[in-house]
Amino acid sequence: xxxxxxxxxxxxxxxxxxxxxxxxxxxxxxxxxxxxxxxxxxxxxxxxxxxxxxxxxxxxxxxxxxxxxxxxxxxxxxxxxxxxxxxxxxxxxxxxxxxxxxxxxxxxxxxxxxxxxxxxxxxxxxxxxxxxxxxxxxxxxxxxxxxxxxxxxxxxxxxxxxxxxxxxxxxxxxxxxxxxxxxxxxxxxxxxxxxxxxxxxxxxxxxxxxxxxxxxxxxxxxxxxxxxxxxxxxxxxxxxxxxxxxxxx
Numbered sequence: 001x002x003x004x005x006x007x008x009x010x011x012x013x014x015x016x017x018x019x020x021x022x023x024x025x026x027x028x029x030x031x032x033x034x035x036x037x038x039x040x041x042x043x044x045x046x047x048x049x050x051x052x053x054x055x056x057x058x059x060x061x062x063x064x065x066x067x068x069x070x071x072x073x074x075x076x077x078x079x080x081x082x083x084x085x086x087x088x089x090x091x092x093x094x095x096x097x098x099x100x101x102x103x104x105x106x107x108x109x110x111x112x113x114x115x116x117x118x119x120x121x122x123x124x125x126x127x128x129x130x131x132x133x134x135x136x137x138x139x140x141x142x143x144x145x146x147x148x149x150x151x152x153x154x155x156x157x158x159x160x161x162x163x164x165x166x167x168x169x170x171x172x173x174x175x176x177x178x179x180x181x182x183x184x185x186x187x188x189x190x191x192x193x194x195x196x197x198x199x200x201x202x203x204x205x206x207x208x209x210x211x212x213x214x215x216x217x218x219x220x221x222x223x224x225x226x227x228x229x230x231x232x233x234x235x236x237x238x239x240x241x242x243x244x245x246x247x248x249x
Contacts, residue, residue, distance in 0.1 A: 004065070004171040004178075007034035014041045014057075018064035019120055019134045026066055026122055026130055033130075034174075038063035038167060059141035060152070061115075061163040065133045065174075069181050073128045076121060077227035080105045081193035082181055083117055083133055086173045088196045093169065094157040100198040103220070103229050104243050107137065108198060112151035114138050135170075139163050190225065197223065198248075206249040207231065215249060 015021050018037045025031050041057035071078060084101045091099040091109070098110045107115035115137035122129045138152035139161055153161050180189040199205050199220040207216045218231040221238060228240040 002033050004034045004036070004174040007036065008032055009036045009038070012037065012039040014043065015039045016043045017134075018042060018062060019118065019132045022064040022066050022132045022134075023120070023122065026132070031066065033066065033068040035066045036063055036167075036171070037065075038163070056141040056143065058163070060139045060143075061135065061137040061166045061170075063135055063167065065135070066130050067133050068130045070183070071128075071181060072183075073121075073126075075186070075225045076119075076128065076131065077104075078181065078186055078189060078225055079131055079133070080117065080119055080227065081223075082177065082189055083119075083135065085189070085193050085196055086170065086177055087115060087135070087137065089173055089177075090166065090169050091153070094153060094159050094161060096153065096156045098156075100200075101193065101196050102198045102248060103223055104227055109151050109153075109156055112142075112149035113145060114142075114151050114153065137166060139166060186225070194223065204234075208247050208249050210244070210247070 010021070010025070012021065018039055021037050022035070025035060025037070039062050042062050067079065069079060084105050084107060087107050088099055088101060091107070096109060100108055102108045105117045106113055115135065118134040120132045120134070122132065138150065140152055140154045142150040142152045144150060179185055180192070194200050197220065202219045204217050204219050207218060208214070209216070216233065218233040220229060221232050222230040224230065224240070228242050229246070230238055230240050231246070232238045
């Protein structure tokens with residue numbers, strides 16, 4: 001059985017984007033599920049909504065996994081939930097307690113961002129061939145992000161952590177939790193993600209809509225399997241939003 005720990009691993013000193021490199025690997029006839037691509041330096045690392053992910057060479061984890069699952073394509077956001085939940089488990093292993101997922105797939109310690117993921121799905125017609133799971137986590141450097149607080153793991157843990165140690169811990173966690181992506185375990189995964197979500201206890205949070213400076217107040221009621229967040233506002237109205245349609249301030 002293929003595992004993340006025995007799957008191929010390509011480590012590059014420098015690359016434009018590990019997701020781009022993974023996309024090229026996927027086109028080869030002998031490409032394998034759970035293959036990992038890591039790098040010391042990305043020249044054009046990809047972030048959400050077309051943003052760049054910039055990191056000091058060798059300081060942080062930057063990588064992509066080629067992942068093929070039996071998930072219904074309409075439920076592919078469950079893969080995002082699985083990856084972010086695994087990262088939270090590793091941070092807890094490092095005795096970092098104030099860690100949580102900021103919807104949909106950013107990793108935070110307190111109110112500062114420490115990592116995020118970008119999943120690019122590769123299709124052949126209407127068939128999902130693979131998901132390229134790009135992950136960046138600040139290990140010992142916190143590159144600035146406009147309008148966001150940032151941090152890195154070594155500011156919060158006394159343990160010996162490096163990009164390579166994090167990578168090994170991540171592969172082990174992926175293998176141990178792979179069963180959660182089985183259709184019969186998705187409800188359990190849904191619950192685990194919700195427990196790790198920032199705002200999971202129903203507290204009122206501040207939100208903002210695109211192209212608006214107005215602040216609206218509401219609490220998270222659910223994050224659905226398609227990635228939509230359901231928010232209940234102060235007037236008890238509930239509404240679903242997809243990524244990019246609303247932002248937590």
